[in-house]
Amino acid sequence: MANAASGMAVHDDCKLKFLELKAKRTFRTIVYKIEDKEVRVEKLGEPEQSYDDFAASLPDNECRYAIYDFDFVTEENCQKSKIFFIAWSPDTAKVRDKMIYASSKDRFKRELDGIQVELQATDPTEMGLDVFKSRTN
Numbered sequence: 001m002a003n004a005a006s007g008m009a010v011h012d013d014c015k016l017k018f019l020e021l022k023a024k025r026t027f028r029t030i031v032y033k034i035e036d037k038e039v040r041v042e043k044l045g046e047p048e049q050s051y052d053d054f055a056a057s058l059p060d061n062e063c064r065y066a067i068y069d070f071d072f073v074t075e076e077n078c079q080k081s082k083i084f085f086i087a088w089s090p091d092t093a094k095v096r097d098k099m100i101y102a103s104s105k106d107r108f109k110r111e112l113d114g115i116q117v118e119l120q121a122t123d124p125t126e127m128g129l130d131v132f133k134s135r136t137n
Contacts, residue, residue, distance in 0.1 A: 007072040008104040009038040010111050017041050019070055022083060022114045029054045031107075034100060039065070039108050051129055061092040063101040065108060067115075070132045082136055085115040091122050 020026040029107070036057030045054055051068075058064055067087040073079055089098050089107050109115060117135045121127040 003010045003012075008034065008100070008107070010108060011038055011040045013041045014039055014108075015111055017044060018067060018112045018114070021067060025069065026096055028069050029057070030067040031057055032067075034104065039104065042046075053126055055127070058088050059090075061090055063090070065095045065105070066090045066099070067112070068132070069137070071137050072133065082116045082137075084132060085109055085112065085118045086127055086136070087118070087120045088127075089120070089122055111124075 001057070013129055014032060014105050017027065017030050018042045021028075021030060025047060027044045028047050029043070030041060031043040031045075032039050033041075033042040033082065043057055053064075054068060058066065066088055068084045068086060069081055070084055071079065071081045087101065109118070119135070
């Protein structure tokens with residue numbers, strides 16, 4: 001089903017892998033790429049994947065959508081997790097790509113039921129671990 005605004009379709013795998021992450025915690029991360037007018041799964045991160053590995057997997061000069069299952073401990077010492085949606089749009093990406101990702105983001109997010117926090121990042125400092133921690137309250 002294509003998005004009328006940007007003509008973007010969403011591959012079935014996008015939702016299926018997200019549901020696996022959410023329900024079974026099979027993955028720590030999912031990186032999505034728009035290719036041939038369709039959002040597709042580009043990379044899956046294993047549950048043991050570190051945050052640094054995830055951050056390094058995002059390209060320096062291309063846009064991506066990403067999901068990160070962030071584990072943290074509350075002040076009450078409870079183990080919790082939150083599912084973050086990251087719209088990665090580095091300043092060095094092509095303007096056309098930034099426009100395509102921006103215009104498709106809301107529709108794509110609606111396909112992924114269970115996102116708890118959204119981040120928009122143009123450089124790695126905007127999605128550092130400190131930012132994740134500050135958004136868990």
